[in-house]
Amino acid sequence: MPPNVASQDASVPPTAPTPDVIETSYDFAAELLSKLGGSNFHCGWWDSPEDPRSLAEAQDHLTGRAVADLAVGPGDRVLDLGCGMGGPALRIARETGADVLGVSVIPSHIEEATRQAAQEGLAGQVRFEVADAHHLECAEASFDAVVAIESLGHMDRPVVLPRLARALKPGGRIVAYDYFLHGSANAAQKAVAEAFRGIALLSEYPRPEQIAGQVADAGLDLLEFRDVTDRTSTPTYARFGQIFREEVAPALAAVYSEEFLQGFLDLFAGSDACGGPHHYTRWTARR
Numbered sequence: 001m002p003p004n005v006a007s008q009d010a011s012v013p014p015t016a017p018t019p020d021v022i023e024t025s026y027d028f029a030a031e032l033l034s035k036l037g038g039s040n041f042h043c044g045w046w047d048s049p050e051d052p053r054s055l056a057e058a059q060d061h062l063t064g065r066a067v068a069d070l071a072v073g074p075g076d077r078v079l080d081l082g083c084g085m086g087g088p089a090l091r092i093a094r095e096t097g098a099d100v101l102g103v104s105v106i107p108s109h110i111e112e113a114t115r116q117a118a119q120e121g122l123a124g125q126v127r128f129e130v131a132d133a134h135h136l137e138c139a140e141a142s143f144d145a146v147v148a149i150e151s152l153g154h155m156d157r158p159v160v161l162p163r164l165a166r167a168l169k170p171g172g173r174i175v176a177y178d179y180f181l182h183g184s185a186n187a188a189q190k191a192v193a194e195a196f197r198g199i200a201l202l203s204e205y206p207r208p209e210q211i212a213g214q215v216a217d218a219g220l221d222l223l224e225f226r227d228v229t230d231r232t233s234t235p236t237y238a239r240f241g242q243i244f245r246e247e248v249a250p251a252l253a254a255v256y257s258e259e260f261l262q263g264f265l266d267l268f269a270g271s272d273a274c275g276g277p278h279h280y281t282r283w284t285a286r287r
């Protein structure tokens, strides 16, 4: 695997949450997240409104789609940017034979993912490292593909995308599952989106044309930008809301007021469902 060192020279841009904030929040939300995803910290994917998959099955299905999108094989090198608990990286290795490097800013997740890789006998093929994407320094042209599932939103894309472009071999691709602000959002919806942005620790809420511009500025060709909100975040948040109401809110009632918890639920419902401004995309780009 190529060397991958987090340099200390550049300062973290002000818009993206710092690694400390990311770690504290994910720790805080550990109980919620364990109920929502296990080793998948992302939305589900349902093929149609009639698709009977459970939330956990749909989350695995989204991972499976991402693996297929990468179109890599044995010996290829894949960077999993913002690798969570390592579920997707391990699956990429298992199903494609590629070598995978997963990076995240949460040390406990990296430890757990590393343990899991060893347990599955994949330690030679998958490596996990604590690294902040804003300071990522991979050898030039050292990866065949990059996957970023619901992680770029936490980052300052204009800083991170050029680093990814440099790390990719010519012709190598980025597969991103990402958020954007829907074009028709009115002022009230934008206010809801802004509140949701704060809770979800997103660095900004870009419109599609902003993402396209950031991708182009990084020297990448945008191959596809698909709005998949109705396959992913809308059905996911409906289920999150229900789980939060029934299983998580009662446990948090000792700490938070009923008003706060209700506000959180309203935010989830209002941010996404019924043509709300919070949209979800699968985009791909090529160096």
Ligand code: SAH
Binding pocket: 022, 039, 040, 041, 042, 081, 082, 083, 084, 085, 086, 087, 088, 103, 104, 105, 106, 109, 131, 132, 133, 134, 148, 149, 150, 151, 154, 155
């Ligand atoms: N891709 C994983 C996890 C998504 S959650 C999955 O689909 O299961 C978002 C991930 O982004 C977390 O692992 C978090 O630690 C990581 N992340 C957030 N900011 C980061 C940064 N600046 N550098 C590296 N990873 C970051």
